[in-house]
Amino acid sequence: MHKVKNYFNLRNRLRKPDDYYYFCNSEIYEMLKKEVTIYEIAKLLNVSAATVSRGLKNHPSISKKTCTKIQETAKKLGYQSNALASSLRTSKSYTLGVIVPRLDSNFMSTVLAGMEKAAVEKGYHLIIMQSFETQEKEEKCAQLLFNHRVDGILVSTSSESDGMNHFSPFVKKNIPLLFFDRAPNGKHTFSSITINNRKAGYELTKLMIKNGSENILHITGNKRLLVYKERLDGFIQALKEFNIPFSPKMVWETKLGVEDGTNAAKKILTMKTLPDSIFVANDTCAIAITNYLQKKGIKIPGQIQVSGFNDDPFASLFTPQLTTVRYPGTEMGIVAVKSIIDLIKTKNKSPVKDILDFKLIVRESTDKIDTRLP
Amino acid sequence: MHKVKNYFNLRNRLRKPDDYYYFCNSEIYEMLKKEVTIYEIAKLLNVSAATVSRGLKNHPSISKKTCTKIQETAKKLGYQSNALASSLRTSKSYTLGVIVPRLDSNFMSTVLAGMEKAAVEKGYHLIIMQSFETQEKEEKCAQLLFNHRVDGILVSTSSESDGMNHFSPFVKKNIPLLFFDRAPNGKHTFSSITINNRKAGYELTKLMIKNGSENILHITGNKRLLVYKERLDGFIQALKEFNIPFSPKMVWETKLGVEDGTNAAKKILTMKTLPDSIFVANDTCAIAITNYLQKKGIKIPGQIQVSGFNDDPFASLFTPQLTTVRYPGTEMGIVAVKSIIDLIKTKNKSPVKDILDFKLIVRESTDKIDTRLP
DNA sequence: TTGTATGCGTTATCAG
């Protein structure tokens, strides 16, 4: 009875000790909606809360017998550990923060699916937030995630993002920060997982040149984003290699949506000489362009070759099947999470720089130009 | 100096009081990687931690002057509130748990995007988890989310899920639980947000019948899921209304993926008499089927009308443009989050049952059957 | 308007 009293001082419960045993075995718990804590278990078993805490996680220093007793009682009482309290005490939340420009893109949802899977496998979970392509929201997300004491943060930057100062709290506190897909421009020492956009752009362009093109149009996204800038670089590199003079007029910057594609197609039709191929920086826009041009009687790939980027699920169902770059979304997600968990666990200081392999998917839409209609 | 000593007793810091002012203004904080807490701010300003806590959130009982002083110092020290501690204390986490079968579907990512947006607007954020269509994982997700003391949980059930017992901890503790898109079968008193799948199935079928079809094939998903069961019900209802006899042979259950569509198409081509229309329960599969049939020389909609479900982005770019049902993903996400936050705040006991309007998108793929090729 | 004291539920440390 002394012990019980002692606990009562500690925890300052309202109940009278005499009622305690009955109380624990009754339904009153639920009715009072009081949390079932390790103290409840402790009191019932006449052990200390510390022992319960250990027993619950099979701490080696606790006897098997006590362990099972504790776990059984926990189950009986419907005990659910409080992860918040645990995180507060241990300063480990097993939470990873994720910031993406938007959730609802084919590619992004694939990445996130991979991330979630890998995270759960390693005992982590994700708080996912959207920056909607603005720096302001990206900063707010970062703050919220910091306040929630995530163990690591995965970011695909917004197109607006300039400095990376909003991540300095993480850096200062040595909380791993890893960029995926869209990494910051310029020289920096951040960790990142990307694909070789430059090489992909290069190979796609080379393919079209080899198929007979000389007058290539590149329709791309916001050039401030490294992913697009590098595809462009690859494009230019290929032109150079084949002695095709480059001019900025060959590059159109758009938002790469369906409407942007339709508009681009309209504009193309007003050109004095049509391009003989179009390298579009994503599939959605490539298909929108193709679709419009086809409706206006242009033969694809007969008159114009078109290539996309991403290998969206419909790219192969579309007619003509779209040549594109397979961009390993799920894998990127998995690698990103595995890497960051590694950074968390090893407290490794050297940044990860991972460049994933892409796969060039060559399909009908870039068929050789000598198969052209007259 | 007395106060300072007092705080020292309370918080048991290592530092000597004499060094304190210097300490707070120095860089040693960051070097020691000690958290900046309200106590640090309090000591610097010679006020109590309680005052700081209040001042930080502009509590009315704190003078403007003190408030600004506190907030300035907080900023200077790079103070970041600890949401875990706050949640522990207040037992409000401002976190919503979300369980979906998978993240990487067009529709789901749209819903999630809406959810995230609405949640952030209301000061909440999301932990998103995948059940991968298994009950076992769904249960694990529910547990983890419970352990993290989410304020509410949003669920789209896995196709395997049978009982809903794994959500009873939430129900017992009066934590709002809301199903979206896929709600549990049978009678129950859970809150849910769905679309009128039955009516959509009915209208789609009616459309095809009115366009001249008599021999309709319905390709659907797992019938244990209410969403598919109801589409089927609507299908049957329309047949009945037009006195077309129903037979189970008219319904094929598949997984609705691209490959399943191709296989279904192959099987269709082996039928003695081809159906004159096909109502497919999602767009992906509808397009895969159409694509295969077209390749084999079948005219769509000339010989067979096809309709999908979901209005995926490519449905209108495909040739023929796909007749489908627009399923308001973003809106569903927004409504779901708003509803659950409402449940959280009002502690309302009466369940929400929201049925969103869909929109029938009639396009070429179901053009009148009298335009058929001979 | 501000301060005091305490608890939220857990775990680490130290002692036995």
Place this chain on the structure above:
DNA sequence: CTGATAACGCATACAA
């Protein structure tokens, strides 16, 4: 192997 105690960082009832 187990127990007592003190944090983790914050917020609130109560007191002043």
